[in-house]
Amino acid sequence: MPYEPPTHSVERSLRATTGAKIVAGVDEVGRGAWAGPVTICAAVTGLRRPPEGLTDSKLLTPKRRRALAGQLESWVTAHALGHASPEEIDELGMTAALRLAAVRALASLPVRPDAVILDGKHDYLGEPWRVRTVVKGDQSCVAVAAASVIAKVRRDAMMAELDADHAEFGFSDNAGYPSPVHRDALERLGPTPHHRLSWAYLDALPRWQHLKRPRLAAGGPEGPAGRGTAALEAGGQLGFEF
Template identity: 80%
Template sequence: MPYEPPTHTVERSLRATTGAKIIAGVDEVGRGAWAGPVTVCAAVTGLRRPPEGLTDSKLITPKRRAALAAELETWVTSHALGHASPEEIDDLGMTAALRLAAVRALDGLPVRPDAVILDGKHDYLGVPWRVRTVIKGDQSCVAVAAASVIAKVRRDALMAELGLESAAFEPYAFAENAGYPSPVHKAALHELGPTPFHRLSWAYLDAMPRWRHLKKVRISVEAAALEGGGQLGFDF
């Protein structure tokens, strides 16, 4: 099914109404996973014509997505990734963890953006950033679509690497499911329990009597997220 290609309409609107010159598209991946970090990419693209076939990463085949991500990483003006670890997600909750990862990504850009286009309807970034939220921005906005593809490919590769760190992690099939729910992943959890890469505040543990005692009750430390300088649990 063909999709309308993303445009620079939102970027042009922000330039005209706010005077913003450097605009970053921001998208996340890993929000619904049982294991691994939540990853955010910030991408600055300018107003150049994007590579052919750019759209939301979920609408692209894995093979094409990997090739497109490699092309995008040299095509974009700049990009950076930020991660929030499973431990940070457990401690902070997903909204604050998303903000932490997004701030890390934006801080990683060589120049601070004048404005940010955030995929979705909820602004999890907030002040002092100038944010424009766009529902399905990963399909309609060039910068957000680029961020979507790069974030997805980089996080998938990270999860595959984690799965290869030890033979003990092979049953979870991280290379195939990237830490998301799947029959194989669920079966491994029932049999072997969570790894150091799993989120222990997630509800999947409620259905696993053998491992339910490991579930964490989150005590919010929002202030830690606002600092944006917490340490990751793994070497991402």
């Protein structure tokens, strides 16, 4: 399917208008999954020509994504991943979990970016970062597209590793997202420790509804303004490993 390759136009604009010398592209994967973390990659690419075929990870076949991710990890100037666990998503709500994962990724870069390009129209990162949001940035911006591919491949690999203990859920194929196999396993076996217990899928599983946790609204009593604040402010200091 034909597509317009991503460019450095947003990075060049930020350099010209703000004086930013180091610009990071940031993208997430796992937002709509039932299981697993939300994962964010921050990638710094400079203004070099990217590997051929770079685009939004969702437009690539799994085989092409994996091959391109291998190229990108050695091509980018710097990149880092940040995760927010299912427990943190349940506790903080998704918006705050995205910020937590993004702060972890940015804090893990060897250099602090002067500006950040976020895919989408919502700035979930906020101060003190200088943020430019770009709708479909994973298709139009080189740094965001690179982050998109790396994040998707790395999170898919993490979810595939869970198959050793949870093969019935099909994590190697669905990466924790909704699927008939995933739903059938949930109905028979209930959620694993890797599932988000505030998600609506539990409403359709009467046998397991008692496990459901309240889903938090952004800024609610247990969200960014409440007991999740310490975890959010700690950012890169809080580790999470898979």
